[in-house]
Amino acid sequence: MSALILRELRLAATGGSALLPLIFFLLVATLFPFAIGPDTPLLARTGGGALWVAALLAALLPVERLVEPDRTSGFLDQLALRGVSEESIAAAKLAGHWLSFGPPLMLAALPASALMKLPEPMLARLELGLLAGTPGLAALTLLTAALTAGLRGAGALGGLLMLPLAVPILIFGAGMGDPVAGEGAIKLLAAASLFLVAIAPFAAGAAIRAARD
Amino acid sequence: MNAAETLLRLDRVACVRGGRLLFEGLDLALGPGEAAIVTGPNGAGKSSLLRLAGGLLSPAAGVVARGDSVALADEGPALDAKLSLGRALGFWAKMDGRDAAAGIAAMGLAPLADVPVRMLSTGQRKRAMLARVISSGAALWLLDEPGNGLDSEGLDRLGAAMAAHRAEGGAILAASHQPLDLAGAKQVALG
Secondary structure, eight states, X not given: OHHHHHHHHHHHHHTSOSHHHHHHXXXXXXXXXXXXXXXXXXXXXXXXXXXXXXXXXXXXXXXXXXXXXXXXXXXXXXXXXXXXXXXXXXXXXXXXXXXXXXXXXXXXXXXXXXHTTOOHHHHHHHHHHHHHHHHHHHHHHHHHHHHHTTOTTHHHHHHHHHHHHHHHHHHHHHHTTSTTTHHHHHHHHHHHHHHHHHHHHHXXXXXXXXXXX | OOTTOOSEEEEEEEEEETTEEEEEEEEEEEOTTOXXXXXXXXXXXXXXXXXXXXXXXXXXXXXXXXXXXXXXXXXXXXXXXXXXHHHHHHHHHHHTTSOTHHHHHXXXXXXXXXXXXXXOOHHHHHHHHHHHHHHHOOSEEEEESTTTTOOHHHHHHHHHHHHHHHHTTOEEEEEOSSOOOOTTOEEEEOO
């Protein structure tokens, strides 16, 4: 299991796509103030939500890399022959994917929030929200990757599949910025994220098994 | 390895792929030291039979029973393209709790151990897949067209490895179009 997680991290690091979600996230944070204009209160009010949209799309970037290459190369078959369950494979991929984009995104949120002129308490809430929400985003990406493995145009289809399911995370994540309703939002965000993390290994495992036939 | 143990038993097995019946009523038993060669035209279900034997597909009818350890070499390299050959094979050897050196030596891959997998030729890739099977220590080998892409020296090495495996009490189920160096192998004709 740990060998599988290490392999996922190595693939993310050597695939050249490790920095992609990070760069994408910072790109949005850089472009957004240009589009809105230098209106500090407006930026502070909308910036948190924009960063959440960026985080969601950044999580989806490696969707075609997560499962499909392992399916076509026979990697999943070789693991199955060795008695590794599809659920363990999916859980390892989930852990590897989150480690390769969650913590880096939380780091990138520091410069991003400065670009968005977010006030300090807001930054703290954003970081807390990312910590709670990114595992859910990783779970959704894995689920989408497993369901669309082997289909043509998997990337576009994956976006369509994932985005509706990501709406709760987006609503509660961005809702954390609200000073009054923020308390409840973090709990709901954590609950939505936990639910996705809990079902993803089983659903993705079943999808990998079904794709074998 | 228990000498009386059957390493693979197919009992009246049928295989349906994409709604089409490929074969039915297939019986086969492989004990220690035994081998079988599956022949048949393209699309007759040779690869499907190997995947059935490995448990990657479920039979439409009948029973498939096998020992715990199975190794498969099919068209999927399952080696990380950016790693060196030695490390890519080492990943699987570690999974199996073994050392990759035996397979690397048996297939003559030692000079290529530092070469990235993506730089390998078709034949070298085939050798690498066979090296993984040799290192796995599995009692039952499932080989899908093991001779494809191998030069005569590679075929000799393959023959020697298969003979050594059978001498140690292993069994081999191979699907092949070309003649393989498997003395006394059972013939399974599909289609």
